[in-house]
Amino acid sequence: MEAMKRANVPGPGANVATLRKDHGFSQVALARRSGVSVSLLSKIEVGDRALTHGVAASLARAMGLTLDELLGRTSAANLADLSHAIRRFDIPGERPTRPELLPSEVAALNRHRWKSELAEVAQKLPSLLTKATNNAHGVSSPEAWTLVADIYSTVYWLAARHRWMYLAELATTKQRLAAERAEPIAAIVALRDDAGTFLNSGDFAGGLALVDRAIVLAESSLRGYDRAFSLGILHLRGLTLAGRLKDKQTVNRHSRSAWRAAAEFQRDVAEHGIHFGQENTATHVMATFSDMEQHRQAVRTAEDLIREGLTLPAIRTAPLYMNMARSQLALGDRDGALDSLETAWNVAPEMTAVHPTSLELTRVLASRHRRSNPRLTRLARGAGIFL
Template sequence: MTHDDDAETDIAPEGPGDGTEAGDPTRIGSRIAELRKIHGVTQRALSVRAAVSYSLLRKVERGERAASHSFVAAVARALSINITDLTDQPLHTRMAAPSSEQAGVPALRQALVEGDDPQLDTEPRDVEDLRAEVARLKEQDRRTRHAESVQALPDLLRHLHRAASEHPDDASVHELLATAYSYTVIALYRLGHLDLCHLADERARAAAARGADPVRGSVTEWNHALVLLFDGSYTAGLRSLDRSLDLLRSGSDTSATAAVRGAVHLRAAILAARTTDADLAETHLREARAMVRDGQDEANHYGTKFGATNVDIHGVAVPVELADGTTAVTRAATVALPEHTAPSRSGHYWIDLSRGWLLHGDRRRSLECLQTARRIAPQLTRFHPQVHETVQSLAASDARSTNSLSHFAAWCGMRR
């Protein structure tokens, strides 16, 4: 997402039993070079296959430029590998301590694999009790408490499947199951588990199809686009959002449907920016702003967290995606996030603004923004691949790193 200088550095992920050694090549540029050689592809050939600049590819591999999301996706497609092979996600998962954010993932993986097995030994629970627990997932998502969600989800999903089997004709129960799976997608996405995201995503869409709420169906397509965004399938993601908008046309015109429609346009703006279509991205931003209604921020309709503040946040994110740091920091100068802004949104804002300041050439402000993101949304910040790329660029920009940068890198699981 950047064209800033990023000279060689020896920062690398670390953690108990992670198998890495000091100096191992773990940055994206080094991973590209390593996998390119394994596939027997020259730099020139890869640049042609991926339709990226040969000069840029050489600089990324040498660590002189940070790799943008679009660049990584293009290279992954050209090498027929997963994006996660280059981003080294999920992070901090090997031999995770019981207190770590990743500790609950194995149990959730098992629950996802078991799915709707009718023989699961699960006692029935009152549907309203399950509805209240799903509402807690919504609040955990707003506060970026994804590890807590992952801990709660295995038992909740099993009981929801039990309820769905006992009430097969109750559309609201299937919609509740779809909602729980949607929050499963988000939690796993934030913790870097794309493989499990795909499975949860398919379950969410299947459950929504058995419901009667077109807005819930629209939200599952909105989340599907998020998975496609992570996977580098930007055009497919835009098509998914078109389907999301189509579903909304059959619903009533309420503040909730306006919020979902606005959220769809905001995600479309990011996807359009990833395809480098600046005009389309700005068009979607304008469409989203037209959907703003009073009270949307506080209501958090369908977990979209849409409102005027979210539009402002995306207004900064889009130029960052387009590697235009000057426009990003200029727009940010007029943004004042209200105190009630969801940490999941404000955390993203400061992560994006950090990259904006890096693109603009102010490394001090870039690190300050990362520190702010950490205070607001620690789980989001710790596992966000863009944060790691930004830290790499900051560490490589100077011969000597500051204590604050070193401490931040260590907190992220990186070392010099």
């Protein structure tokens, strides 16, 4: 498979004016229809304010668009091999000659995922998905189908990073089908990822409803370690969704429950490609502070985490720095925001190059700087934004 192509998106906020005009809306009309103030809309369009996911979802709905259409998808690489593997989910093929190696291959895939090595993940997925699916059809064991469901979770993750929502939704559909034949926890992970498609599409209320359903299932079907882990990752998903809605009561409910689950783990663990524990819970709480515009609290939480020494992989560390930059920029600390954004690039360059938050922050920082800044110019070029 070809390597991932870089994003050709000049920052999500820059799309707003173009799409607004294409759909025949004045600023006043779009502001009224979306519930966003004219002043904020104007500042987003010219680059004085960063476009948040919550505001983006409101603007997208007002124009009859999906969130990924407003934020801008990255260019799709050659996905023919991966599409072929997904399409043949129900057509058994030849079993792999050494099926005992599949768990270690999935573990290696997850290591690339945790490092946010998107191109490497994309290259390895088609073959591994085909082998695992063929093996699961052959042995028909819950363990084999759990492995298939875990690989589809990674397909969802890759698609969500690039905002290929058609592929993300297809992946979670196949993931749920695999989970029906797998170990009980696979169904919970599938529902968590399915709620992620609602998050990525801007349907935050729908995602919360799905999380609540998954929590009931986890509480009734799981025990011990699996139950604590499952409830933890579900409450973190609910926390993020509620934060995008600015629903303080629901944010507090999911936050308390996530911390309660995290207390059962002395250190963060990784299961089914997903991290959970006290440190990861803190990164999600910090991001939600930023979504709720509690920016000073967000920065303090991030600084505390960094001071204590982060142990999470790039997949979690880079978003922490992006969200820190978002709050620093909102507080008027442009230099701090640039420092944090540079750190995100250093930690996970492939993810940062396509992430809508980093693209938007780069656009706004460039707009606010009145003179040339070599550091900012370098980041902008890396993201395909030409100043």
